Amino acid sequence: MQYNKVTTEVIEKLECILGKDFVLADDETVCNYNHDYTEDLKYNPEVVVKPRTAAEVSEILKIANAHNVPVTPRGAGTGLSGGALPVYGGIILSTERMNSILEIDERNLQCTVEPGVINQHLRDSVEAKGLFYPPDPASRGSCFIGGNLAECAGGPKAVKYGVTKDYVLNCEVVLPTGEIIWTGANVLKNSTGYNLTQLMVGSEGTLGIITKVVLKLIPFPSENLLMLVPFRTSEKACEAVSAVFKAGITPSAMEFMERDALKFVMQVTDVKVPLPDYVQAHLLIEVDGNDRDVLLKSAKKYQKCYTVLNAKKYCLQTPPNKKQIYGAHAELLARL
Ligand SMILES: Cc1cc2nc3c(=O)[nH]c(=O)nc-3n(C[C@H](O)[C@H](O)[C@H](O)COP(=O)(O)OP(=O)(O)OC[C@H]3O[C@@H](n4cnc5c(N)ncnc54)[C@H](O)[C@@H]3O)c2cc1C
Incomplete structure (x- = not known):
C-alpha cells in the first residue's frame, strides 16, 4: 500500500482540531514514539497527535x-508484537489523554x-468498591x-478468570x-x-480506534493463599500443572519460575525464600475465594499432587488486599 507523506497542510488541519500543544513533530517526541517494547525496532512517525475525545479522534x-x-494508534507502548510501531511513518495517535474512568456501575x-486508563489504576479503583x-x-x-x-x-489469573476478551x-x-x-450492547x-x-x-489497531470500553466486573474475592512450590527439575514442575488440574482444583493464578528468575x-526485592542447589524450578500458585477454610482445604489437595511428584513443599502467604508478600515457608503448609 502506498501512503502519502504528512504535509504542512495536514499538520495545520490537525492543529485546528487539537491545538498546537497536542500536535507534535519535534525530534524528541518522534524519538519517544518511534518504538514500543518489541526488540530494538524503531520507525519514526512524522507527527504525534494526542486527542482527548472520540469526536477529535473522528x-x-x-x-x-x-x-x-x-x-497508528498507541496506548502505553508496552506491546511486544510491534502493533504500535509506525512502520509506514505517518501519524501516531496516542490515547494517553483519554484516561478517565467514566463510570463504575456497582449494581x-x-x-x-476510556482507552488510556492504566490497567492497575482500574483494578485499584474497582477494588475500592469491592x-x-x-x-x-x-x-x-x-x-x-x-x-x-x-x-x-x-x-x-487467566488460568481461572480468563483474559481481556472475557470481560x-x-x-x-x-x-x-x-x-x-458502538460494537454491541452492555449485556x-x-x-x-x-x-x-x-x-x-x-x-492491534488495524480496524479502528477504541475510544470507550464497557467492561464486566466480578465481586472481589476476599481471601487468597499464595504458594511457592519448589521442584528438582523443570519437567517435574510442568508435570505438576496437569496433576493439579486432574485433581479437580482450579488455581486463581499459576506461574512457572525457573531458578534464575527467583534468584x-x-x-x-526483599522477598527471601530458601533456594537449595537441588531446586531448579518453582510453581507460583494462588488460590482465592471467600472462605479461608475452603482455600486451606484446596491447598491440602495441592499438597497431595506435589507429594506424588516428590516436590518439597513450602508456601508464601499474601494477606487479602495487600500487595506485600510476607512470611515464608515450610511450617505453613506443614500445618495444613
Ligand atoms: C514488562 C512487560 C510485561 C508484559 N507482560 C504481559 C503479560 O503478562 N501479558 C500480556 O498479554 N502482555 C504482556 N505484555 C505486553 C503488553 O504490555 C500488552 O500487550 C499490553 O496490552 C499493551 O498495552 P499498551 O497500552 O502498552 O499498548 P501499545 O503497546 O501501545 O499498543 C498495542 C497495540 O494496541 C493498539 N492500540 C492501542 N490502543 C488502541 C486503541 N485505543 N484502539 C485501537 N488500537 C489500540 C496499538 O495500535 C497496538 O497494535 C508485557 C509487556 C512488557 C513490556
Missing part, C-alpha cells in the same frame, strides 16, 4: 483518510472507561486498557472513515448479529 481519521496518510457489575477486574498482564502498572483490548492481554461487553470505536460506532448475552466487539479484541527476584 476528525483526525477523516483528515488522514482524505490525505491517504497512515495512522450491574460493569464499568465504562469489585474485581481480573486480567492482569505483568505490565499492568503501565499498560492501557485500550492496548489490552487490542492485544487481548492476559496474565497469571469486554461493548466498545465505542472510531472507524477509519471517522464514523463513530452478557447478545445472541444474534456479528460479534463486532470480539472482532475488535486482538485487532533475580530475591536480588531486587
Whole structure:
C-alpha cells in the first residue's frame, strides 16, 4: 500500500482540531514514539497527535483518510508484537489523554472507561468498591486498557478468570472513515448479529480506534493463599500443572519460575525464600475465594499432587488486599 507523506497542510488541519500543544513533530517526541517494547525496532512517525475525545479522534481519521496518510494508534507502548510501531511513518495517535474512568456501575457489575486508563489504576479503583477486574498482564502498572483490548492481554489469573476478551461487553470505536460506532450492547448475552466487539479484541489497531470500553466486573474475592512450590527439575514442575488440574482444583493464578528468575527476584526485592542447589524450578500458585477454610482445604489437595511428584513443599502467604508478600515457608503448609 502506498501512503502519502504528512504535509504542512495536514499538520495545520490537525492543529485546528487539537491545538498546537497536542500536535507534535519535534525530534524528541518522534524519538519517544518511534518504538514500543518489541526488540530494538524503531520507525519514526512524522507527527504525534494526542486527542482527548472520540469526536477529535473522528476528525483526525477523516483528515488522514482524505490525505491517504497512515495512522497508528498507541496506548502505553508496552506491546511486544510491534502493533504500535509506525512502520509506514505517518501519524501516531496516542490515547494517553483519554484516561478517565467514566463510570463504575456497582449494581450491574460493569464499568465504562476510556482507552488510556492504566490497567492497575482500574483494578485499584474497582477494588475500592469491592469489585474485581481480573486480567492482569505483568505490565499492568503501565499498560492501557485500550492496548489490552487490542492485544487481548492476559496474565497469571487467566488460568481461572480468563483474559481481556472475557470481560469486554461493548466498545465505542472510531472507524477509519471517522464514523463513530458502538460494537454491541452492555449485556452478557447478545445472541444474534456479528460479534463486532470480539472482532475488535486482538485487532492491534488495524480496524479502528477504541475510544470507550464497557467492561464486566466480578465481586472481589476476599481471601487468597499464595504458594511457592519448589521442584528438582523443570519437567517435574510442568508435570505438576496437569496433576493439579486432574485433581479437580482450579488455581486463581499459576506461574512457572525457573531458578534464575527467583534468584533475580530475591536480588531486587526483599522477598527471601530458601533456594537449595537441588531446586531448579518453582510453581507460583494462588488460590482465592471467600472462605479461608475452603482455600486451606484446596491447598491440602495441592499438597497431595506435589507429594506424588516428590516436590518439597513450602508456601508464601499474601494477606487479602495487600500487595506485600510476607512470611515464608515450610511450617505453613506443614500445618495444613
Ligand atoms: C514488562 C512487560 C510485561 C508484559 N507482560 C504481559 C503479560 O503478562 N501479558 C500480556 O498479554 N502482555 C504482556 N505484555 C505486553 C503488553 O504490555 C500488552 O500487550 C499490553 O496490552 C499493551 O498495552 P499498551 O497500552 O502498552 O499498548 P501499545 O503497546 O501501545 O499498543 C498495542 C497495540 O494496541 C493498539 N492500540 C492501542 N490502543 C488502541 C486503541 N485505543 N484502539 C485501537 N488500537 C489500540 C496499538 O495500535 C497496538 O497494535 C508485557 C509487556 C512488557 C513490556
